[in-house]
Amino acid sequence: MAEEPEIETGAVDAQESQSATPGAKLRAAREAQGLSIQDVATRTRIAQRQLEAIEKDDYTALPGIPYAVGFARAYARAIDMDEVAIAAEVRHAVHNSDLGSNRYEVFEPVDPTRVPSRALAWTAAVIAILVVVGFALWRSQLLTPPTTEEIAQQEGAALTAPQQPASAAPAAPVNQTVVFTANDDVWLRIYDEAGERLKDGLMKKGESFTLPADAHNPMILTGRPQALTVTVGGKPVPPLGAADRTIADVPVSAEALLSRAAPSSVSTIPVPAAAPPSAQGGGGVAPAPVPAPSPAEAPGT
Numbered sequence: 165m166a167e168e169p170e171i172e173t174g175a176v177d178a179q180e181s182q183s184a185t186p187g188a189k190l191r192a193a194r195e196a197q198g199l200s201i202q203d204v205a206t207r208t209r210i211a212q213r214q215l216e217a218i219e220k221d222d223y224t225a226l227p228g229i230p231y232a233v234g235f236a237r238a239y240a241r242a243i244d245m246d247e248v249a250i251a252a253e254v255r256h257a258v259h260n261s262d263l264g265s266n267r268y269e270v271f272e273p274v275d276p277t278r279v280p281s282r283a284l285a286w287t288a289a290v291i292a293i294l295v296v297v298g299f300a301l302w303r304s305q306l307l308t309p310p311t312t313e314e315i316a317q318q319e320g321a322a323l324t325a326p327q328q329p330a331s332a333a334p335a336a337p338v339n340q341t342v343v344f345t346a347n348d349d350v351w352l353r354i355y356d357e358a359g360e361r362l363k364d365g366l367m368k369k370g371e372s373f374t375l376p377a378d379a380h381n382p383m384i385l386t387g388r389p390q391a392l393t394v395t396v397g398g399k400p401v402p403p404l405g406a407a408d409r410t411i412a413d414v415p416v417s418a419e420a421l422l423s424r425a426a427p428s429s430v431s432t433i434p435v436p437a438a439a440p441p442s443a444q445g446g447g448g449v450a451p452a453p454v455p456a457p458s459p460a461e462a463p464g465t
Contacts, residue, residue, distance in 0.1 A: 339397040340418035342375035350391035357381040
């Protein structure tokens with residue numbers, strides 16, 4: 165009979181020790197408010213099985229120390245308990261358990277409901293690995309020197325490409341304006357191949373006439389070509405004809421005048437003048453030369 169009080173005292177101490185745990189405090193406060201474990205799960209958005217593990221102080225059933233502390237803090241906040249004190253008690257209990265010695269972690273989420281799930285974490289890890297692998301492949305291709313075949317193909321393409329001199333500049337348009345200037349009073353008529361008169365009448369000394377650029381095969385008629393000075397692009401060209409000799413249907417386009425000004429490629433060979441006729445014979449015919457006697461016919465032979 166003397167041992168019965170000791171047994172009852174030990175049971176009371178065990179019950180008091182168990183009720184002093186953070187999980188027991190949370191369960192007691194929840195039951196005192198008439199809330200079910202599902203009500204707390206709805207408020208905290210934490211899975212019911214994880215809240216039950218908190219109430220049982222079974223921290224090994226949770227993902228890690230940060231989750232255990234964070235879930236307990238959210239649980240206490242949902243039922244208006246001191247979340248800081250509960251979090252400190254859970255942290256102390258976890259560090260003294262097997263979970264604390266084997267799975268110690270230095271960070272703690274502020275809100276466990278915002279911690280990404282394992283699926284999301286694995287997805288992010290796979291994406292990061294793919295990005296790293298892709299960058300490595302791109303870097304290797306960028307730094308890999310070209311092969312001999314690639315160099316030969318590039319050189320062949322460069323040789324087959326049309327070569328254009330870099331220093332070649334577009335040719336400037338040539339000024340081919342035809343201008344007639346009278347160095348004396350002269351009558352003239354300039355007309356095109358259709359017979360349309362471009363200039364007709366007397367030009368006073370010093371007067372000028374510029375041939376229209378759109379004139380089609382222009383020609384000239386005048387009796388005093390020497391009285392006209394003709395220039396193409398500001399450069400004089402030879403006279404259009406002999407002095408005081410009428411010229412007609414003489415082309416006066418820039419191309420025709422420049423072709424007249426071009427030097428002839430045929431060189432003239434001077435012909436020696438004929439010898440003057442001899443006064444002997446009276447007929448104007450030179451006597452035939454007398455051959456010199458040969459040595460055999462010389463006198464005294």
